[in-house]
Amino acid sequence: MLLLSVSGWTATQDLEVKLTGLKTTKGSVLYLVFSSEEGFPGDSKKSVRSGKIDALEAKDGFSIKDLVPGTYAITVTHDKNNNGKLDTNMVGIPKEGFGFSNNPKITVRAPSFDKCKFDSEELKEISVKMNHLL
Numbered sequence: 001m002l003l004l005s006v007s008g009w010t011a012t013q014d015l016e017v018k019l020t021g022l023k024t025t026k027g028s029v030l031y032l033v034f035s036s037e038e039g040f041p042g043d044s045k046k047s048v049r050s051g052k053i054d055a056l057e058a059k060d061g062f063s064i065k066d067l068v069p070g071t072y073a074i075t076v077t078h079d080k081n082n083n084g085k086l087d088t089n090m091v092g093i094p095k096e097g098f099g100f101s102n103n104p105k106i107t108v109r110a111p112s113f114d115k116c117k118f119d120s121e122e123l124k125e126i127s128v129k130m131n132h133l134l
Contacts (some may be wrong), residue, residue, distance in 0.1 A: 012068055015120055018061040019076065021130035023097060027080035029058040034073050037113035041075040041100065042086070048072075055080075073116035074101040076128050089134065099128040106131050 017031070032047040039046025053062050055078060064074075077086045078097035087095045101118055104111035118126060 012066040013120065013124065015064045015067050015123075016061060016125040017064060017074065017076070018125060018127045019058060019099070019130060020127065021097065021099070021132070022055065022059050022078060023130070023132060024078075024080065025056040025059050027055050027078065027082050029053045029055050029062065030077045030079050030084070030086075031062075031064070032075045033064060033067070034075075034113060035070060040073055040113040040116070041110045052079075052084075067120060069119075069121040071117050071119055072101070073113045073118070074126070074128065075116075076100070076130070078130060093133050094131075095134045097130040097132050099130045101126050101128060103127065103129045106133075 019029070029052070031051050032042070032044055033049035034040045034046070035048045044050050049064060049067065051064065076099045079085065080096050081087065086098055089095055100111055100116045102116050104115040
């Protein structure tokens with residue numbers, strides 16, 4: 001859906017996020033949307049949008065509604081135990097599934113905003129592959 005600008009209203013659109021690799025439908029799927037590198041990938045206070053969806057409902061994907069067109073990067077976490085965060089082991093390796101827009105190669109650290117950014121005016125749908133390290 002695209003809403004047009006009318007006397008002070010800003011045009012918005014819905015972004016479809018297709019998920020692959022979700023190993024179970026237990027828990028929730030959390031997402032963060034960033035418009036800059038500040039806070040990326042995990043500081044929810046610096047994200048422009050965040051959400052929580054039951055994993056069963058999000059198993060194939062979800063919609064982010066009324067997003068102002070622009071440049072964004074998205075992080076997705078499978079919060080299997082519903083504690084509201086990505087659980088990690090003692091050395092910081094994620095114990096739950098996670099993914100990023102543009103599906104960058106996962107290395108010893110999180111990818112940069114630049115590797116994950118996309119233009120929502122050009123893409124109305126993105127695909128996020130969930131990664132599982134442990």
